[in-house]
Amino acid sequence: MQAEGEKGIEESGRTRLLRAIPLFSCLDPLEFSEVQRRIMEKRFHKNQVVLLEEDTANYMYIVYGGKVRVVHLGSEGSERILAVHKRGDVFGEMALLDAKTAPATVIAMEDAEIGLLSKETFDTFFLGNHRVLLQLVAILCRRLREAQLVLKAITLPDAEQRLRSILNHLSQLHGVRDARGIVIALRLTHKELAGYTSVSRETVTRLLHRMVLEGDLEMLQNRTILLKPGFRQKAQLL
Known part of the structure; x- marks a missing residue:
């Protein structure tokens, strides 16, 4: 059982990590506190599936600890890795914007701690914030550049x-x-x-x-x- 002091230190670390993520640093203090309160936390073991393709339009994900890989699964169970996300990264924002599933599965590369932010919270606190929208554009541009580099490499x-x-x-x-x-x-x-x-x-x-x-x-x-x-x-x- 986790001691109160250890839990407080962990929560403080979560707060610092979130404040360092541009999407969250754009929120005012009251919005930030409310958004943080609504984030669900889950732990995943190495090689455990974090989300399947059909779940991608429900949440945005924050990597609190560990690393996850985004893969496309072949018909015979083969994996083609599309991206790796580490502590402090967010993913899943694109599916929340267009309400479409992403053709990928996310798997923990090691024991990982993930925060889940619902589409309802995303729509309420992020989509009406001009500064957050600019950060979302920057994230999507970075994702596109990374995808182009990987595509260039594998061809x-x-x-x-x-x-x-x-x-x-x-x-x-x-x-x-x-x-x-x-x-x-x-x-x-x-x-x-x-x-x-x-x-x-x-x-x-x-x-x-x-x-x-x-x-x-x-x-x-x-x-x-x-x-x-x-x-x-x-x-x-x-």
């Missing part, structure tokens, strides 16, 4: 080019710079990278091994990937 004719392009894209979204290069702060399995690049897991494993031997990247102990300067130089040529 490259060569498997190695696809993988390099996707890794470069992930480094821009989730990269942390240090003295060695850029660490992609996602624990991705070879199968998940294969889902991103639309190639086989065996091909991803072979290509990653080759890039390690060439000194372009390093596989770190926690399954994160270090992109070295040589990788970035080659990525500029794609």
